[in-house]
Amino acid sequence: MSQLDELRQIIVGDNTEQLSALKDRIESVEERTRDVSEVLAPAIDATMRRDDSLIQALSDPVSESLKRAIRIEPDAYAEILYPAIAPSIRTAIAQAISSMLATINKTIESATTVGGLKARFKSIRTGVPYAELLLRQSLLFRVEHLYLIDRDSGLLIGECGAEDQGLMDSDAVSAMFSAIQSFVQDSFSGREDDRLTDFKVGEHTIWIAHGPNAMLACVILGDPPAALKIRLYETLESIRIRYAEQLQHYDGDASQFARLDDYMQPMLQSQLREEELPEEKPKLQMGPLLVYLVIAAALGYLIFQALDRESKLSTLHRYFDEAPGVVVTKANWQDGKIVVEGLLDPDATLPFKTLSAHGIEQEKLQLNLTPFRSLETEMELRRFEKELDPPEGTILSVENGVLNLSGRASVIWLLRHDERLRQLQADRRLGLSNLFATDGSLNSYLATTLNIPAGPGRSEALAKLSQTPWVEISFTEILRDLLRSNRR
Amino acid sequence: MQKRKICMVGDFAVGKTSLTQRFVNNSFSEKYLTTIGVKIDNVVVDDTKLIIWDVAGRDSLSPINTNYLSGAAGIVMVADGTRPETVESLHTLAEMVVEKIGQVPCVVAINKYDHNAFKLDDEQQNKLTSQGWDIFKTSALTGDKVPELFQVLNNAIGAVTSVGEEA
Known part of the structure; x- marks a missing residue:
């Protein structure tokens, strides 16, 4: 034993072992942990009783660790909190739905009633949005x-x-x-x-x-x-x-x-x-109502009249346009009469009967129509019938929009209208390619007018003429042929 | 349906609330007793709906709120059979009731009959019956005699009303 140890022995005596045990205890982490764990709870109690320094010290770390824990395990915390917050959420939702339903009910009711219309009018008048007005009124x-x-x-x-x-x-x-x-x-x-x-x-x-x-x-x-x-x-x-x-x-x-x-x-x-509280239902008042009725009736009559006049004009246009040989350029009402301006073919017939049936009397019409010649097929047909008076055996017909005179007519009739017929054909107003002379009239024409004696020459000429359309017949040629055959 | 207001009075912790608990429709929680000093329940007895005002118990600090007694048709006075002083105080309670609302039909429940320490001596009992009160030894634990208590009170009120009408 060294002198130092001896001196230590003299000063601290037998406590040396206790000191070393104490030293071991302080140095060992396990020992210290056990010691602290024994006093931790009473120490917290004591501190809490003394003041709130522990709460202040712990508030930040506890809050931080809670945040972290919730972030890591949100489901677990939601499950713990559910029983506590679910009832209040339910109540809040139920209240919100109930008040929303009340609003919707009221809104629907308002939108379809006189009140709703009033609100709309008010909205237009004041510039406040309709929805806002309705909401203010509703709830x-x-x-x-x-x-x-x-x-x-x-x-x-x-x-x-x-x-x-x-x-x-x-x-x-x-x-x-x-x-x-x-x-x-x-x-x-x-x-x-x-x-x-x-x-x-x-x-x-x-x-x-x-x-x-x-x-x-x-x-x-x-x-x-x-x-x-x-x-x-x-x-x-x-x-x-x-x-x-x-x-x-x-x-x-x-x-x-x-x-x-x-x-x-x-x-x-x-x-x-x-x-709505102080408002009473307005009573029905007869005076203003009558005035409204009279005004409404007058308005109705005026509207009816205007419509009627308009409809008569359009009826007149329709039937005049349909009639051949009439062209209406303008028609309007003047002093209770319909003034019609346009063109009229003298051969045309105006549809007065039909118009009368539609309430348009002839005396209500003032016709300022300029005469003209219409080239409409129907008008032409009518005109030719009147002018030519086609004899029996002929027919005036329309083919592909072109007028044709076909059949067989006597030579006398043909000669009478010869010039006119050829002129019409040249103007392409009448087709004559199927118009022939009758055999009988040809025969007598050859015998009496041309003095062709009976014989093979006359028969031959007759046969040829019978097959040739009238406008293509040349009697000069016939005579020349006859002279030539007589010479032989 | 005929309706009647009934008040339950008695000292603190004699078991008024527990007594009616099993017998009535609980409309409100017990917290009302400590907050506004009264809890309201109801029960139907013989086509009559009894609206029961369970008035918070009296203790040394606070007397019962006699305003809650207004308009009561009958009173149930409750005492604790294991605490003789609560039986004694029924007499002062009765005086308070009469002072506030006059004479009305009244029944007495001496509670905790199931308890070993229950004790009601003859002198006490005679003193109570001499007031004309019907005595019921009740048990909140078993519900014993509770329906009878309300039945008798309701009949007594009915008798008083019909006498009043005849008069």
């Missing part, structure tokens, strides 16, 4: 439920309201209203005549009107106008007057309040629009 407020409650006992006397409210037992609600009434009175005022008149819960407003024996509680969705409160008191007042005796001695038997609904129901019906 101002809605009276959902009314409770008539006996002041003393808090017993429900009567109620009315929407079926779908799903509220708790009305008797219990009514008693609770009364209890809250007493509670608030005791807690804040202590005076008998200080009463709870209104309170708000979420989107609902509850107004309570007080009478000597009863109170009328009104559950309203949205923001009611002040006028509604007056109506609430009026309703309570009229109930009080009607059932004064019953209210004073109410013992829980609601059957004494027959027809109470008649008083309460109007409060529910006068729900939606403030503007």
